Amino acid sequence: DAGVTQSPTHLIKTRGQQVTLRCSPKSGHDTVSWYQQALGQGPQFIFQYYEEEERQRGNFPDRFSGHQFPNYSSELNVNALLLGDSALYLCASLGVGTDINYGYTFGSGTRLTVV
Amino acid sequence: GENVEQHPSTLSVQEGDSAVIKCTYSDSASNYFPWYKQELGKRPQLIIDIRSNVGEKKDQRIAVTLNKTAKHFSLHITETQPEDSAVYFCAASIYSSASKIIFGSGTRLSIRP
Numbered sequence: 503d504a505g506v507t508q509s510p511t512h513l514i515k516t517r518g519q520q521v522t523l524r525c526s527p528k529s530g531h532d533t534v535s536w537y538q539q540a541l542g543q544g545p546q547f548i549f550q551y552y553e554e555e556e557r558q559r560g561n562f563p564d565r566f567s568g569h570q571f572p573n574y575s576s577e578l579n580v581n582a583l584l585l586g587d588s589a590l591y592l593c594a595s596l597g598v599g600t601d602i603n604y605g606y607t608f609g610s611g612t613r614l615t616v617v
Numbered sequence: 618g619e620n621v622e623q624h625p626s627t628l629s630v631q632e633g634d635s636a637v638i639k640c641t642y643s644d645s646a647s648n649y650f651p652w653y654k655q656e657l658g659k660r661p662q663l664i665i666d667i668r669s670n671v672g673e674k675k676d677q678r679i680a681v682t683l684n685k686t687a688k689h690f691s692l693h694i695t696e697t698q699p700e701d702s703a704v705y706f707c708a709a710s711i712y713s714s715a716s717k718i719i720f721g722s723g724t725r726l727s728i729r730p
Contacts, residue, residue: 544720
């Protein structure tokens with residue numbers, strides 16, 4: 503059973519450029535959330551997608567946008583990159599199970615460096 | 618707004634001793650409290666969680682306690698081992714299909730040999 507997969511694993515972009523990050527949720531999960539984790543900080547909620555629509559959004563500017571596809575995979579797009587956007591971007595999928603481990607399953611993340 | 622505060626930010630304990638990490642949350646509607654362990658360069662991994670209908674939960678050397686009235690919850694690790702060294706995050710959520718998880722700022726736990 504594949505877990506949450508993210509691509510690419512690492513990315514270097516120049517200030518002002520645009521970037522697209524990708525996520526495939528765990529099998530059977532239909533809800534995808536994106537988090538930004540700056541160095542030494544806890545993950546910060548960006549937004550959540552369900553049924554191809556943005557359902558909730560955190561305190562992030564409109565430069566951050568996303569999409570969910572019919573197969574539940576998701577993309578995170580960031581426009582006009584700033585140096586402060588450098589972070590680990592985590593995708594998490596949500597599913598309700600019958601065992602103790604319900605809740606989010608995180609991918610390994612994409613490390614974005616803006617120079 | 619929703620907020621989770623976590624203390625301490627760093628914690629160093631002797632191998633074999635216990636470690637305690639404490640968190641408070643602001644949203645009284647929160648009813649699901651997971652704890653994650655994140656090793657350097659890796660993804661956060663769920664290690665234990667508790668729902669608001671119980672006050673305590675234990676899984677081998679790890680236990681969590683919840684005080685809903687005070688909006689406090691804690692992680693207790695007993696008989697610490699070197700492999701327990703990592704960053705630990707508490708979090709709070711309203712458990713539903715639309716839940717978002719709000720994380721604390723993390724505790725870097727170091728186990729001294």
